[in-house]
Amino acid sequence: MQQVCDEVIKSASDGDVGAFEEIYRAYADYVFNFALRMMRRREDAEEVTQEVFLMVHRSLKNFRGQSSLKTWIYRIAVNTTSNHLKRTKAVRTQTVEYDEEAHAYPGKDEGASRDTKEYNERVIDALLSELTPDQRACILLRNMDGLTYEEIAQALKIDINAVRSRIKRARFKLMAVKKEVLAYEM
Amino acid sequence: MKCEQIQELILTDYIDGRMAPQAKGELEKHLMTCHECLEFARVAKAMAVEPFEKGTREKTPESVWMNIKEELLSQEEQPAPGWLDRLREVFHSQFAFPRPVAAFAGMCFVVMAVTLVHFSNINRMPAQMSAEQDEVEYMAALSVRSDVPTSGYGTSVEKYFL
Ligand SMILES: [Zn+2]
Numbered sequence: 001m002q003q004v005c006d007e008v009i010k011s012a013s014d015g016d017v018g019a020f021e022e023i024y025r026a027y028a029d030y031v032f033n034f035a036l037r038m039m040r041r042r043e044d045a046e047e048v049t050q051e052v053f054l055m056v057h058r059s060l061k062n063f064r065g066q067s068s069l070k071t072w073i074y075r076i077a078v079n080t081t082s083n084h085l086k087r088t089k090a091v092r093t094q095t096v097e098y099d100e101e102a103h104a105y106p107g108k109d110e111g112a113s114r115d116t117k118e119y120n121e122r123v124i125d126a127l128l129s130e131l132t133p134d135q136r137a138c139i140l141l142r143n144m145d146g147l148t149y150e151e152i153a154q155a156l157k158i159d160i161n162a163v164r165s166r167i168k169r170a171r172f173k174l175m176a177v178k179k180e181v182l183a184y185e186m
Numbered sequence: 187m188k189c190e191q192i193q194e195l196i197l198t199d200y201i202d203g204r205m206a207p208q209a210k211g212e213l214e215k216h217l218m219t220c221h222e223c224l225e226f227a228r229v230a231k232a233m234a235v236e237p238f239e240k241g242t243r244e245k246t247p248e249s250v251w252m253n254i255k256e257e258l259l260s261q262e263e264q265p266a267p268g269w270l271d272r273l274r275e276v277f278h279s280q281f282a283f284p285r286p287v288a289a290f291a292g293m294c295f296v297v298m299a300v301t302l303v304h305f306s307n308i309n310r311m312p313a314q315m316s317a318e319q320d321e322v323e324y325m326a327a328l329s330v331r332s333d334v335p336t337s338g339y340g341t342s343v344e345k346y347f348l
Contacts, residue, residue, distance in 0.1 A: 015262065017255065017258055017259065017262075020258065021251070021255070024251060024254065028246040028250065028251070029243055029244070029245060029246050030243075031246075032244065032246040032250070033243045033244055036244065046246075046247060046249070046250050049246060049250050050250050050253050050254055053254050054254060054257060054258075057254075057258060117240075117242055120237060120240045120241065121241065121242065123237045124237050124238060124241050127233070127234075127237060139234075139238070142202065143234075143235060143238035143239070144238055144241055144243075149202070149204065164198050164199075167197070167198055167202075168194060168197045168198050170234075171197045171198075171201075171230060171233075171234040172197065174233045174234040175229050175230055175233045175234060177233060
């Protein structure tokens, strides 16, 4: 993840759109992919990414740099995603939709090669569908984005032990996913 | 250490490379003698770590940035808020309660103040005044005497009613 220097943050908070674009370019893909894996629908992920960066722009003046820009943006992303999930869940029972799609398990597709990217993506989807949104967020931040426990604690506003126990439970669940369901060679 | 503790560590600090060298050494010594924990570590890595490591990241569609940029530029065109607007904003963020509540509290206060000024003017209490009326009178007396800013009234009266 490329670093954005303090001057750029300062200019962006003073309204320099070019400087803000630099921040956007550095972090947009992380936010978008996090949102995409949390919600699965592209339109939702695009909407959330847009919302996150407009919020980042509005709040940049209050950014004090005590937390790194990265964890600060993740925190906004986590909050925005979770609000979005609550909203959309009320409208179209998101979890059901998530599970239904995820039940097109990779193992069912006889012809699919197990070495392809597509196959692995479907394994990831199937695994994530076993988790609660909180657990999903933790696993994504840790395993996909490589945040440390300390950074996850900041992003989720929970303490390190809560991070540890959430990760532990999530991974227990993942281990229990049936091999035949994934057709995953181990 | 028991196998249960070992397995909890495997799922968290061991897999995530957070263990101090000595503790890690001890855990790995256990794995050499305990088949169950060794198998646990293998499955944990295969199911809970490796698939994610091979995961790919998509590029954010360019339309997202275009929308954001458009929004930012349209904000720029609007005049910056003047000092009065900012003051109003600060005031609202400091004393934020819903308008109907404020209006109701204000009305109650006026009614009470009028009643009580009237009471203290006759300078004589009805014999069977309840404790409740007593308190109302005390509060009104306090507020009539002091020059509390308007925002203070709302809150104390509101508290009294709730
Ligand atoms: Zn053991």
